[in-house]
Amino acid sequence: MSNAKGPDHSRRKERSRQAILSAARSLVAEQAYDKVTVEAIAARAGVGKQTIYRRWPSRSAVVFAAVLALSEGADGQSVALPDTGDLESDLKLVMRATAEEFADPSFDRLLRALNTEIANDAELAAEYREKLARPLDEAKKARLRSAQEAGQLDPDADLDLVLEVLYAPLFQRWLHRGGPLTPAYADALVDATLRAFGPARP
Amino acid sequence: MSNAKGPDHSRRKERSRQAILSAARSLVAEQAYDKVTVEAIAARAGVGKQTIYRRWPSRSAVVFAAVLALSEGADGQSVALPDTGDLESDLKLVMRATAEEFADPSFDRLLRALNTEIANDAELAAEYREKLARPLDEAKKARLRSAQEAGQLDPDADLDLVLEVLYAPLFQRWLHRGGPLTPAYADALVDATLRAFGPARP
Amino acid sequence: MSNAKGPDHSRRKERSRQAILSAARSLVAEQAYDKVTVEAIAARAGVGKQTIYRRWPSRSAVVFAAVLALSEGADGQSVALPDTGDLESDLKLVMRATAEEFADPSFDRLLRALNTEIANDAELAAEYREKLARPLDEAKKARLRSAQEAGQLDPDADLDLVLEVLYAPLFQRWLHRGGPLTPAYADALVDATLRAFGPARP
Amino acid sequence: MSNAKGPDHSRRKERSRQAILSAARSLVAEQAYDKVTVEAIAARAGVGKQTIYRRWPSRSAVVFAAVLALSEGADGQSVALPDTGDLESDLKLVMRATAEEFADPSFDRLLRALNTEIANDAELAAEYREKLARPLDEAKKARLRSAQEAGQLDPDADLDLVLEVLYAPLFQRWLHRGGPLTPAYADALVDATLRAFGPARP
DNA sequence: TTCTAATCGAGACGGTACGTCTTGTCTTGTT
DNA sequence: AACAAGACAAGACGTACCGTCTCGATTAGAA
Numbered sequence: 120m121s122n123a124k125g126p127d128h129s130r131r132k133e134r135s136r137q138a139i140l141s142a143a144r145s146l147v148a149e150q151a152y153d154k155v156t157v158e159a160i161a162a163r164a165g166v167g168k169q170t171i172y173r174r175w176p177s178r179s180a181v182v183f184a185a186v187l188a189l190s191e192g193a194d195g196q197s198v199a200l201p202d203t204g205d206l207e208s209d210l211k212l213v214m215r216a217t218a219e220e221f222a223d224p225s226f227d228r229l230l231r232a233l234n235t236e237i238a239n240d241a242e243l244a245a246e247y248r249e250k251l252a253r254p255l256d257e258a259k260k261a262r263l264r265s266a267q268e269a270g271q272l273d274p275d276a277d278l279d280l281v282l283e284v285l286y287a288p289l290f291q292r293w294l295h296r297g298g299p300l301t302p303a304y305a306d307a308l309v310d311a312t313l314r315a316f317g318p319a320r321p
Numbered sequence: 322m323s324n325a326k327g328p329d330h331s332r333r334k335e336r337s338r339q340a341i342l343s344a345a346r347s348l349v350a351e352q353a354y355d356k357v358t359v360e361a362i363a364a365r366a367g368v369g370k371q372t373i374y375r376r377w378p379s380r381s382a383v384v385f386a387a388v389l390a391l392s393e394g395a396d397g398q399s400v401a402l403p404d405t406g407d408l409e410s411d412l413k414l415v416m417r418a419t420a421e422e423f424a425d426p427s428f429d430r431l432l433r434a435l436n437t438e439i440a441n442d443a444e445l446a447a448e449y450r451e452k453l454a455r456p457l458d459e460a461k462k463a464r465l466r467s468a469q470e471a472g473q474l475d476p477d478a479d480l481d482l483v484l485e486v487l488y489a490p491l492f493q494r495w496l497h498r499g500g501p502l503t504p505a506y507a508d509a510l511v512d513a514t515l516r517a518f519g520p521a522r523p
Numbered sequence: 524m525s526n527a528k529g530p531d532h533s534r535r536k537e538r539s540r541q542a543i544l545s546a547a548r549s550l551v552a553e554q555a556y557d558k559v560t561v562e563a564i565a566a567r568a569g570v571g572k573q574t575i576y577r578r579w580p581s582r583s584a585v586v587f588a589a590v591l592a593l594s595e596g597a598d599g600q601s602v603a604l605p606d607t608g609d610l611e612s613d614l615k616l617v618m619r620a621t622a623e624e625f626a627d628p629s630f631d632r633l634l635r636a637l638n639t640e641i642a643n644d645a646e647l648a649a650e651y652r653e654k655l656a657r658p659l660d661e662a663k664k665a666r667l668r669s670a671q672e673a674g675q676l677d678p679d680a681d682l683d684l685v686l687e688v689l690y691a692p693l694f695q696r697w698l699h700r701g702g703p704l705t706p707a708y709a710d711a712l713v714d715a716t717l718r719a720f721g722p723a724r725p
Numbered sequence: 726m727s728n729a730k731g732p733d734h735s736r737r738k739e740r741s742r743q744a745i746l747s748a749a750r751s752l753v754a755e756q757a758y759d760k761v762t763v764e765a766i767a768a769r770a771g772v773g774k775q776t777i778y779r780r781w782p783s784r785s786a787v788v789f790a791a792v793l794a795l796s797e798g799a800d801g802q803s804v805a806l807p808d809t810g811d812l813e814s815d816l817k818l819v820m821r822a823t824a825e826e827f828a829d830p831s832f833d834r835l836l837r838a839l840n841t842e843i844a845n846d847a848e849l850a851a852e853y854r855e856k857l858a859r860p861l862d863e864a865k866k867a868r869l870r871s872a873q874e875a876g877q878l879d880p881d882a883d884l885d886l887v888l889e890v891l892y893a894p895l896f897q898r899w900l901h902r903g904g905p906l907t908p909a910y911a912d913a914l915v916d917a918t919l920r921a922f923g924p925a926r927p
Numbered sequence: 928t929t930c931t932a933a934t935c936g937a938g939a940c941g942g943t944a945c946g947t948c949t950t951g952t953c954t955t956g957t958t
Numbered sequence: 959a960a961c962a963a964g965a966c967a968a969g970a971c972g973t974a975c976c977g978t979c980t981c982g983a984t985t986a987g988a989a
Contacts, residue, residue: 296447
């Protein structure tokens with residue numbers, strides 16, 4: 120698994136790194152975000168504060184890295200969307216699952232923490248888009264392209280726009296607690312998106 | 322409207338209240354949000370900290386009230402959308418204006434602060450929806466209803482959903498700094514929304 | 524006791540001040556000096572660290588003030604040396620008592636802490652001489668002057684020098700743990716001093 | 726000079742040892758003692774911290790060893806006091822020289838550091854007495870014994886006590902910055918000591 | 928000469944305390 | 959009686975060192 124650098128060298132570093140990220144994740148998932156202090160992370164990880172500050176410049180960065188690490192190791196396969204040939208039902212499946220995910224309190228807290236940091240730090244936002252959002256979006260766009268080829272989607276549609284129309288309403292409703300994220304709501308978003316970008320256009 | 326206490330009494334209250342909200346607003350507009358401390362607000366307002374804590378339970382609440390106060394005094398008229406009879410051009414006008422607003426750094430900081438507080442405080446979120454979002458949404462829905470009557474919009478469309486499909490992508494792109502908020506982008510959102518909820522449905 | 528300023532004003536201030544000094548004193552008396560941290564003092568005093576830093580610039584200053592406070596309130600009377608008319612026996616009494624004091628571990632630790640701070644801080648040393656050493660020295664010199672008048676001491680003797688010759692050997696032996704501080708040793712110092720500065724000089 | 730280990734082997738050891746002691750000495754002579762950290766010593770010596778901890782248990786011990794090393798290599802001769810046959814003038818010469826030494830800021834800092842460590846560490850104090858103080862005291866006592874034989878000093882005088890009466894006042898005045906260490910002061914101490922322990926006793 | 932074992936410099940590590948900052952409460956005059 | 963001013967207990971901040979541990983890179987002598 121490890122290469123030239125040697126496994127022994129990185130062991131201690133890696134162990135403390137994992138301990139920190141794991142501690143950060145569990146704290147964020149458990150409690151109000153303003154209780155997630157660097158000291159609390161260090162204490163739970165069994166690590167000195169300096170070991171955190173040596174690697175990351177701020178709590179934001181640690182928390183971000185902790186969330187990021189969750190999706191690392193995931194290969195292209197694992198984020199690929201289902202492709203049964205029926206775009207509508209595939210999208211409804213995914214959207215319902217996404218809506219359900221938001222209902223998990225731990226995931227909710229994790230994601231709110233992430234969004235809080237991202238919203239107030241342009242650099243972190245860029246890293247977020249690059250490392251987290253883009254891979255997921257690319258997987259989704261792959262499915263949409265397949266639909267375009269199958270004639271189920273306007274071949275000229277701007278796929279980034281399609282994704283936004285599909286997901287942003289769900290995201291906003293969750294962020295602002297604007298209403299329940301029901302399966303029916305998920306379906307309605309898919310329906311609206313397909314009406315907007317479907318094939319039958321005059 | 323004034324009660325037994327007398328006008329002189331409440332006038333002092335009101336003056337300090339305005340000073341606090343105005344100080345909060347200017348601080349939020351000026352600098353990074355984590356520099357906007359209760360102490361900084363009190364100092365700029367020339368007010369004791371207790372005078373702030375006597376009225377609001379936390380910094381979040383003060384900042385929220387400060388933003389809220391911006392839109393107070395606005396009557397139903399002033400938030401009404403234009404209605405030229407042409408839904409598409411009316412919406413494009415509004416969406417382009419909205420996109421432009423986000424470009425103002427002060428407004429940007431103000432709105433990010435607001436969203437940060439809202440995202441992490443369910444009560445504040447409820448107050449936000451009630452006092453800020455709903456009135457604006459109602460004004461927008463009034464315009465949409467007018468369009469439904471004019472046959473420019475599906476009479477069965479869920480107007481809340483329409484608004485989300487229209488606005489959420491813009492909001493999300495701004496929040497995550499996902500791309501430039503150009504007039505063309507504003508137009509594209511209107512077009513997509515009208516395709517999704519326009520009158521011509523099979 | 525209290526004057527114009529009003530007793531209510533100083534109550535809280537005074538209470539926390541006393542708590543800090545008392546905590547510092549007990550910690551210094553109890554344990555190795557490098558365990559006497561500002562945090563430990565604050566914790567034992569039930570006080571925030573800032574309350575300490577608001578009044579004193581460093582641990583040294585707090586510890587010094589704590590020791591200083593011990594001898595405050597002592598009026599001129601209480602530090603006066605006995606005067607039976609017999610200088611030799613009066614001095615031996617005092618020197619034996621002094622030697623005995625050094626044997627108390629609490630007093631030993633307290634005095635070592637004080638000397639450590641004084642030796643490394645010229646300002647503190649000046650304050651020490653002014654507020655602690657001088658009043659004591661004046662009391663001792665008063666006794667010596669009485670002896671000069673009684674013809675038991677060279678009327679031309681430099682009393683500061685007399686005091687140094689009398690006390691410095693005891694101090695140095697204690698500081699460097701150079702030997703036991705026995706009554707016989709105390710007596711020998713008095714004898715030597717009286718031989719050096721007694722009346723019978725050719 | 727070299728032992729079983731072999732000269733080449735110990736040469737590296739010796740070089741780093743000297744670098745550490747020299748770095749410690751120069752740091753102590755230059756700046757406030759609380760800036761003299763093990764890390765600073767290691768950095769200036771160009772040595773890893775472990776190389777220091779491998780040899781000494783604490784900063785105190787290093788600093789002590791650094792000061793100690795200053796007087797090593799000095800044979801019995803070099804610390805011998807002058808003996809012109811005139812005790813008074815010999816002692817005044819030495820006392821004046823000693824007083825002058827204290828005026829050198831580097832020496833002052835060095836000696837304050839040494840005294841700080843000694844005062845708070847009984848083991849170090851013992852080593853100090855054994856390795857530093859005793860050889861010097863023996864040299865002084867040799868001169869005093871010579872004076873006893875010459876009838877210039879009470880043959881029954883306790884020479885340790887004589888040394889204390891002679892030196893402790895100077896030491897104390899220096900440690901507490903109790904006044905200027907003038908030649909006149911040095912002379913006065915010699916005079917007082919000789920009056921106390923001189924030959925003419927009734 | 929090549930190998931082996933010790934020692935070194937460098938510096939990361941888990942900790943502790945530093946001195947500063949802010950929180951939300953409490954106290955003290957002022958007006 | 960409400961206010962500004964700011965002290966207070968609490969506790970997190972980010973930094974500096976502590977004394978320990980780990981890592982290669984020199985280095986000897988030993989093979």
